[in-house]
Amino acid sequence: MCRWTPSVAHLCPELALGTTSTTAYTGQPLTLPSAASVCLACFTLLLVTAGTATGACPPGVGHEPLQVLASGINCSWTLERHTRSYNHLEGDVRLRRLYSANKFFLCIDKTGKVDGTRRKNYADSLMEIRSVSVGVVAIKSVSTGLYLAMSKKGTLFGSKTYNPSCKFKERIEENGYNTYASLRWKHGGRQMFVSLNGRGKPRRGHKARRRHPSTHFLPMLPS
Numbered sequence: 001m002c003r004w005t006p007s008v009a010h011l012c013p014e015l016a017l018g019t020t021s022t023t024a025y026t027g028q029p030l031t032l033p034s035a036a037s038v039c040l041a042c043f044t045l046l047l048v049t050a051g052t053a054t055g056a057c058p059p060g061v062g063h064e065p066l067q068v069l070a071s072g073i074n075c076s077w078t079l080e081r082h083t084r085s086y087n088h089l090e091g092d093v094r095l096r097r098l099y100s101a102n103k104f105f106l107c108i109d110k111t112g113k114v115d116g117t118r119r120k121n122y123a124d125s126l127m128e129i130r131s132v133s134v135g136v137v138a139i140k141s142v143s144t145g146l147y148l149a150m151s152k153k154g155t156l157f158g159s160k161t162y163n164p165s166c167k168f169k170e171r172i173e174e175n176g177y178n179t180y181a182s183l184r185w186k187h188g189g190r191q192m193f194v195s196l197n198g199r200g201k202p203r204r205g206h207k208a209r210r211r212h213p214s215t216h217f218l219p220m221l222p223s
Contacts, residue, residue: 092131095142097220101177101213104200108141108148112158116200126222129170136183137170138162150182154192154205168194177216 097120098106104116107124117125123143130138139148146158147166159166167183169191181191182205192205193215208215 094129094219095222096127096129097125097222098127098139098178098217099220100196101216101218102196102198102200104196106148106194106196106217108144108146108158110144110146112146112160114148114156114158114202116196116202118200121223129219132167135169135171136167137180138166139168139180148194150185150192150194150205152185154182154185154187154207156194156202156205173210173216175216177218179210179215180217181210 100106100116102116104118105120105122105125106114106127107117107122108114109124119125124141126142127148128140128142130140132138140146140162141148141158144158146160147162148168149157149159149163149165150168151157151165164184165182168180169183171179171181173179180194182193185192185205187206190206191210193208193210193212194217195203195205195208195212195214197203197214203214
């Protein structure tokens with residue numbers, strides 16, 4: 001595998017003639033390294049250089065005999081490295097007003113009624129959107145403390161307690177608006193969406209479709 005003869009002969013012609021020679025200064029015999037030892041030394045240097053350049057262990061280092069050659073390399077960090085975690089996405093909280101494509105702000109009053117309002121700074125429209133898992137959020141009214149929830153029949157209401165009916169899949173659509181579909185409930189295998197009609201009234205989830213403007217919301221920063 002390693003053909004070192006041309007390069008060695010070029011650098012030191014004596015290697016091409018034999019394994020011993022004499023020094024120019026002392027006249028004493030000089031024992032030259034064998035081709036096998038030169039190959040082994042060069043291979044060791046190659047391993048060390050590769051490990052230093054990449055910041056990783058050379059292939060096979062760990063439980064292979066080559067570990068002896070590269071014993072100066074600290075490879076413990078590669079053995080302790082774990083799979084990347086995305087838990088940092090959970091628990092993220094945003095304060096937003098959900099402004100629908102129908103020009104209404106989603107709100108939840110203290111009685112649990114879900115409605116739409118055109119009042120920009122209406123207290124009940126300020127929502128706390130919390131990521132509970134990747135792509136799934138819980139929406140809570142800051143003023144009333146009620147969670148947006150959807151029933152099995154697709155009706156929107158404000159819940160005093162957080163439960164599986166309060167989880168919604170958040171998706172950014174091609175037009176830049178977000179849609180919110182119930183994570184727990186479906187109707188005939190179809191997703192049911194949070195929706196406000198042209199009068200600002202909530203629509204049943206099974207009557208809404210992802211492409212409908214009534215299901216599209218723009219999370220706006222509170223002013």
